Amino acid sequence: MSTYDGSFTGVRELLCELLRLFYDKGWVSGTGGGICALEDPGRLLLAPTGVHKERVQPDDLFVVSLGTGEVLEPPKNAALRPSEWATSSGRSSASAAPGR
Numbered sequence: 789m790s791t792y793d794g795s796f797t798g799v800r801e802l803l804c805e806l807l808r809l810f811y812d813k814g815w816v817s818g819t820g821g822g823i824c825a826l827e828d829p830g831r832l833l834l835a836p837t838g839v840h841k842e843r844v845q846p847d848d849l850f851v852v853s854l855g856t857g858e859v860l861e862p863p864k865n866a867a868l869r870p871s872e873w874a875t876s877s878g879r880s881s882a883s884a885a886p887g888r
Contacts (some may be wrong), residue, residue: 799827800846807835811842818842822871830854836868 818840827833834850850870851861
């Protein structure tokens with residue numbers, strides 16, 4: 789059963805729940821694959837890179853600008869890194885993601 793309650797906290801929890809589900813189904817490997825979700829207009833929640841996806845917690849997510857890829861809010865754990873896609877200087881906009 790989903791924990792999504794319509795709040796920003798709920799979006800974060802749902803994203804982590806989906807990562808665990810995707811891992812359990814074999815759709816992503818431990819540190820491979822990624823996921824993001826629209827938190828608010830212009831703001832993406834982004835899972836960190838190099839972390840076992842089934843272990844990602846809501847406080848591990850980055851908030852990234854949809855337009856620029858700039859990290860707006862880092863996670864509490866300063867050792868985590870955002871996906872290279874999000875911080876790529878050659879990326880013109882987040883709309884390029886589906887074709888990657």
